[in-house]
Amino acid sequence: MENLSFNEILEAVNGRYLEYNGERKITYVETDTRKIKEGALFIALKGENFNGNKFADVALENGASAVIIDEIAFDVLKTKGLGNIIIVEDTRKALLDLAAYYRRKLDIKVVGITGSTGKTSTKDLVAAALSSKYKVFKTKGNFNNEVGVPLMIFSIDNSYDIAVLEMGMSNLGEIERLALAGKPDIAVITNVGMSHIENLKTRENILKAKMEITTGFNKENVLIINGENDLLKTISRKDYEVIKIGADDDYYDIKAKDIKICEDSVEFTVDESSFLVEQLGYHSVLNGLLAIAVGRKLGLSDKEINKGFKNIESTSMRLDVKEKNNNIIINDTYNASPDSMKAGIDVLMNLKKSYNIIIVGDMRELGDESYNAHKNVGEYAKEKGIDLLLTTGEYSRAYKDGFGESTVVFEDKESIVNYVKALDKNYAVLVKASRGSKFEEIVNNLI
Structure with a gap:
């Protein structure tokens, strides 16, 4: 994590000091007091069954340099001299706001990936493809929501060239907030299915939610989509570049031909270049094409992309x-x-x-x-x-x-x-x- 001063944090979260004990180095951001060590910035979150504000004093006692709270639920007098305390209106918003501020300090490219299914497999493929040329950070496990994405952003520093961030949602507005925090240069949408239709009611609303990943896009940004999906194929070019992938049909900007679905991999060609993806099923061809599109936009040759595919590290419990x-x-x-x-x-x-x-x-x-x-x-x-x-x-x-x-x-x-x-x-x-x-x-x- 790159250094953040306390004044920067205060400005980013629009907070005020409740307790100030001098400038202290922050090495990481944490929302779980059980993982607090020296140098942590603890952000106290609240949920239906928990209130992190009650444990802010524990975080300071365990070595946190600072805590951000939105409720005084502990004895402040007992924390005198232990660290700095910042109070805000809403710690969940503060977490996203601070991540957005921190993202602006990073001199890297960000690839944001969303979709009803295939987000994680595509994330793994994109990171693998890029790894032959760049130092790549990718989302760990299932850290793809409004808590997980900020924590992933804080895990990045300028030693990386590219970050591949998975972005999930369960309702409208969530991916927009993630996109504002992560500010992707390139966005990928794998498909639009029925996941979360209980909340969103229609697939058209799911498409609307997924398209929030383009929040803030301009002519320098690129959206890469699975053109075989019935809803995504309706997306037309806007004030940013749109690339559609698919198999065989000349309708697609990047298309796979000569597809072979093997027992432990898929093989196909794109523009006479051969690719081998060591993932299973036809959907892995489409995910591979999305990764190829990202690789090409970031300056990799087809040979470098195919070489990168050999570095695939798949997330567990997925096929x-x-x-x-x-x-x-x-x-x-x-x-x-x-x-x-x-x-x-x-x-x-x-x-x-x-x-x-x-x-x-x-x-x-x-x-x-x-x-x-x-x-x-x-x-x-x-x-x-x-x-x-x-x-x-x-x-x-x-x-x-x-x-x-x-x-x-x-x-x-x-x-x-x-x-x-x-x-x-x-x-x-x-x-x-x-x-x-x-x-x-x-x-x-x-x-």
């Missing part, structure tokens, strides 16, 4: 293939939506094994579309030739209505594990559900 006792387990338990469910099924069937199972759970935040979305995934699995569907959760009936009699509904995850372990045949299985279902517990008991 992670394991093998045990001649059985194949695909761990894709990080999250789930109708589009990513179908992509996972495609990957499973491409393995060309004799007996294919999917273990699926609830997909969250689909609102009134929930029953039909789960039923449709069941229908898709049947159409693709899945042999057995195992499920537990609120929407088990919907899966069965779509998939039919080869569905087995269980009371809990443990029962699914016991059932699979008792099978007397070798299998390939996809395990997938929304994060809250914790289906990684199934994977851990099968491998």
Whole structure:
């Protein structure tokens, strides 16, 4: 992290000092008192079940150089001489405002990535592609919301050339605030599906929310989109450059040809250049094209991009293939939506094994579309030739209505594990559900 003076912090968050104990060096920003060490700037956040203001004194006692609060919920007298205390109207806004200020101090390029599905895989591919020429920072894990993105921004310093930031949302306005903080030079939208339709009601509103990533764009900025998505293909050129990617059709600015979907990778050509992406499924071709578009805009040759693809470091629990006792387990338990469910099924069937199972759970935040979305995934699995569907959760009936009699509904995850372990045949299985279902517990008991 680059140095921030206390006056800079005060200006950035529009705050006032409650306690000042001299200039102290700040080496990182933290919102969790359990991770506080010497040199921290602690920002006290509030949620439904917690209030960080109550622990600001603990942060100072543990060595924090300063704390930012929006409520006095501790004994200020006990913190005399320990560090500096800044009070603001809203610490969540202060976190974003300070990140935006800090971003302006960084002499780097930023690539912002959003989309209903594929954000993380595309982030990993973009970072890998750029790594052959540049020092690249990328979002860690799932730090893609209004707390995580600022913390990622504070983790960057000017030793990096490029930062690749994943930006998620659950409602309108969120990505706009992230874009104002991260100020991307290049924005990528992977697709517009049904994730968060419970809050946003229509896919058109989801598109509107995703397009907030272009907040503040001008003629120097670039938007790169998946032109195969029915809604994204409607985006026309504005006062900034728009690049559309896709397969075969001359309609696309960057298009893949000679596509080969292999068991452990995808291969394709773009403008006579050959590319190999060690990720699974047709969607990895599209994600690869998005990364190629970013690489080209940032001055990399196709040879350098393809070389960078070999450096891929994939985030865990996303189409992670394991093998045990001649059985194949695909761990894709990080999250789930109708589009990513179908992509996972495609990957499973491409393995060309004799007996294919999917273990699926609830997909969250689909609102009134929930029953039909789960039923449709069941229908898709049947159409693709899945042999057995195992499920537990609120929407088990919907899966069965779509998939039919080869569905087995269980009371809990443990029962699914016991059932699979008792099978007397070798299998390939996809395990997938929304994060809250914790289906990684199934994977851990099968491998």
